Amino acid sequence: MSPISAIISVSGIVQGVGFRPSIYRIARKFALNGYVRNLGFGGVEIRVEGERERIEKFIKLLEREKPKNSRIDKIDVKFGKALGQYRGFKIIHSGGRGSIGFIPADISICDNCVDEIFSENNRRYLYEFTTCTDCGPRFTTIERIPYDRKNTSFHEFDMCDKCKKEYENPEDRRFHAQTIACRECGPGYFLLDKKFERIENPIESAVKFLKNGKILCIKGIGGMHIASITTNDEIISELRKKLKRPQQPFAVMCPDIGVVKRFAIIGKREENALKSRERPIVILRKSEDYHLSDNISPGLDTIGVMLPCTGIQHIILRKIKEPLIMTSANIPGEPMIIRNKDAKEFKIADYLLLHDLRIVNRCDDSVIKFINNKRTFIRRSRGFAPVPIELDINFEKNILAVGAEENVTACLLTNKRAFLTQHIGDTRSLNTLNYLEDAIIHLMKLTKSKPDAIACDLHPNFNTTRFAIRFCRENEIPLIRVQHHYAHLASLIAEYGCDKIVGICVDGYGYGEDGRAWGGEIILYRNGEFSRVGHLEEQRMPGGDIAAYYPGRMVAGILYNIYPKNELKKILIRNGLRFRHGTKEIDILINQIDKDINVMRTTSMGRVLDAVSSLLGVCHYRSYGGEPAMKLDSLANKGKRLLEFPIHIRDGILNTTEILNRVLELKEDGYKKEDIAFSAEVALAMGIAEIAVMRAKIHNIDKIGISGGVSYNNVIVTTISKYLEDRGIEFLQHRKVPPGDGGLSLGQVRYAIDNFFTVL
Ligand SMILES: [Zn+2]
Ligand SMILES: [Zn+2]
The missing domain is CATH 3.30.70.100 (Alpha-Beta Plaits)
Structure with missing residues (x-):
């Protein structure tokens, strides 16, 4: 032949x-x-x-x-x-010009490599950077494409003869493993004390210090973690003080799944998620046997857990045999630390466990949670970024989108593929804004593409908006401004590819088309256009943004609709509402509302949940985003009895004053707080779902989706899901990007596709 x-x-x-x-x-x-x-x-x-x-x-x-x-x-x-x-x-080595390379995401260490690490006779015994063709850092080391060793930070380490042999041997499982390394030739760990003196036996010593209650800074593949043991309240309090995170939950890392089962409830899907090659943090429900410090996730019924994903993590966890707090090393709002130099200046840890491999791309841990039985991203980052999301569209242009303000990611559409950056964070910080810009430039370099247009939020004062305006001028490309909640719905549309849908877009705040604060919106999408077709009642937000930090202000603003000033004052005092300057602030506050001085208006669902949370005494001050509502949801999850609530809708607007007033009545009548919390959330969910159903019927639409930060609320999402199911309407939840602002850039891109030719 x-x-x-x-x-x-x-x-x-x-x-x-x-x-x-x-x-x-x-x-x-x-x-x-x-x-x-x-x-x-x-x-x-x-x-x-x-x-x-x-x-x-x-x-x-x-x-x-x-x-x-x-x-x-x-x-x-x-x-x-x-x-x-x-x-x-x-x-053949790739690298054809003009082609878009593929940028692989980091992969957690594989079982074969773990076995080698713990085999005394293996030449990689206890070697922290053991990887193979199947596993190891990728995106975090890649400087340029194609993905070859010379284009990664590993090129700074010359392979020894043994590694080289493996690399070149087709029969070896490290054949062409770009991150191949061993103790002889590859990167290594070292331990420093506070004076930056090296300590011998770095790993053994690090484990000993951790056991003795010391705080360590441990460099990983995408950034640094702060680590400590999980059972000592005092150490964790100290850590909270140092990190300026008084309440924000910390994630913990466990040696294996058996240890997780000792304090959290996990089913098969949670177990699979924990063991998946992306190794995200999975938010789990605490079990009755929960025995770690309550200070890890105070006021919450959940805890974020992950399993080791690198050699060093396996080694430390196996030696220490108990869970460790592993939280990213950064000051709130600032990017996670990646350079050894910055770790030394970050004076929080007692010891620094560092290595000499350069981190090219910072990449925070990903976070997922099962909501209404669906795997939902809270943060899509390490292990997932920057693998693109394929869009089912007929559109050849490139579009860049820059997100909103907090939990920012950017998104670059090129060749119908949406590349989302890793988690960037809060762009109110200049360092984070610079990080955003670097990540965008890097993404453009890796995809070899330049945007033909840029999309940003409608808010005039976001740093991302300013960045977008500058970028569009410098590059002489059009700017497309996207209303926040339209973008939320658009990100859902990008995921599912639907041509008409009603969206329940619920979150804390987004700049409305009328310049007001939106956040409890029903958005209609059809014929390529978005419109607002329903919302929550507009409520007073005394002092504007301050009311988001002190939700007692929302309570006052809402109940002012019903009660005269004197009575309102009595209610606030009687119910123990707390304010920044104590009860003496109440008179000033009520006066402020009465005279309408610096009182914003908002239709936000988040703010109503905050008000319920504060009125029930759950949370009076927000120390991290979503705190009052998250703590309320933890309480609501314990609720069993459904109490009656008024659900009144007029002209597509849900009356939230009556709902909050009902919370007040039930509380004063002595009903259980968990039942009130549960029932209030159900009422809000049914109210907003009903508006969506009414609008869907008018326009003959059979799909309703949910997006926005309130989609992390378990009771609300499951209630809406059930409500729609009973009415034969398909319910869409985010699967590929976070429903919060971390997925917004994808929606901005999707919106810009519909509007690209109208802005030219
Ligand atoms: Zn491997
Ligand atoms: Zn070697």
Whole structure:
């Protein structure tokens, strides 16, 4: 039989996961000549020459023996004449100009590598940077594409002869592993005390210090963590003081799943999420046997847990045999620390456990939670970023979007693929804003693309808006301003590809089209246009933003609708509402409301939940975003009895004054707080769902989706889901990006697609 040739194009997750080496091995098995190379857009091209029968077997095996982290979506085969110009089979180094490379996300250490780390006879015994073709840092080390060692921070370490042999041996599982390293040639850890003196036996000593209650700063692959033990309230209090996080929950890392089960409730899906190769933090319900410090996630019925994802984490956790607090090393609002120099200046830890590998891209831990049984991102970052989200659209232009203000991510659309950056954070900080800009530039470099337009929020004073205005001027491209809640719904549309939908867009705050504060919105999307078709009652927000920090102000603002001044004062005092300057502030506050001085108006669902939280005495001061509502939800989850609440809607507006007043009545009548919290959340959920249903019916729409930060509220989302299910309406929740502002940039991109040609 005469030889023929085949050009095989494979698409899916086939770059940065050891796909080419596996092709190489299979091709050699069948003695085929040719090559394999990475293509743009994340695909792989294989050319083989040989007998037809062998080629067909090769193709079959290609699917069967693919690396475990790869995914084949499509195989295209074109047979042709053999050219006879290839001798043997080669991996051709990619890097064709003009092509979009694929940027793989970081992968947690694989089981084989963990086994090696704990095998005394292995040459990588206890080596912290053990990785292979299947696992290890990717995005966090990549400077340029294609993903080859010379383009990563590992190029600063020359391979030793042994590593080189493994790297070049097709039979070795580290064949072409770009992050290959060993103790002889690769990066290593060292331990410093407060005077930056080196301490011997870094790992052993670090474990000993942790056990003795010391606070450590541990450098990982995407940034640094602050670590401490989890059972000592005093240490955690000290940590809170130092980190300026009085209440914000800390995540904990456990040696294995068995340890997690000792204090948290986990089902199969939570277990799978914890063990997944992305290794996110998973928010779990505390169990009755919860025995860690209550100071880890004060006032919450949940705790964020993760399993080790790198060699060093496995080594430390296995030695210490108990959970550790592992929270990112940063001051609130500032980016996580990645450089050794900054770790030394960050005077919080007693000891620094650092390494000498440069972190190219900062990448915070990802966070997920199961809400209404759906895996939901709270933060999409390490392990996921910057793997693109495919959009089902007919649009060839590139668009950049920059998010809103907090929990910012940017999104770059190119070739119908939406690349979201890693979690950036709160852009009110200049450092974080610079980080955003760096991440955008890096993403443009990696995708080799330039935006044809830029999208940002409608808010005139966000730093991201200012950045976008500057960027569009410098690059002479159009700017597209996107209303906050339209963007929320648009991100859901981007995920599901629907052409008409009603959105329940509920959060704390977004700048409305009328310049007012929105946040409890029903948004209609059809014929490529967005419109506001319902919302919560507009409420007073005395002092503007201060009312978001002191939710007692919202209570006063709302109840002012019903009660005369004197009575309102009595109610606030009687119910123990707390304010920044104590009860003496009450007179000033009521006067302020009465005279309408610096009193904003808001339709926000978040602010109403805050008010309920404050009125029930759950939370009087917000020390981190969403705190009053999160604590309220923790209380509501304990509620069993559904109490009657008034749900009154007029002209698509839900009366929230009556709902809060009902909370007051029930509380004063001595009902259980958890039942009141539960019932109030159910009432708000049913009210907003009913408006959405009414609007959907008018426009003959059978899909209703939810987006915005309130979508993290368990009771509200499950109530809406049930309400819609009973009425035969499909309910959409976010699956691919966070429903909070972390997913907003995708929505801004999606909105800009509809509006691109109208702004030109
Ligand atoms: Zn491995
Ligand atoms: Zn080596």
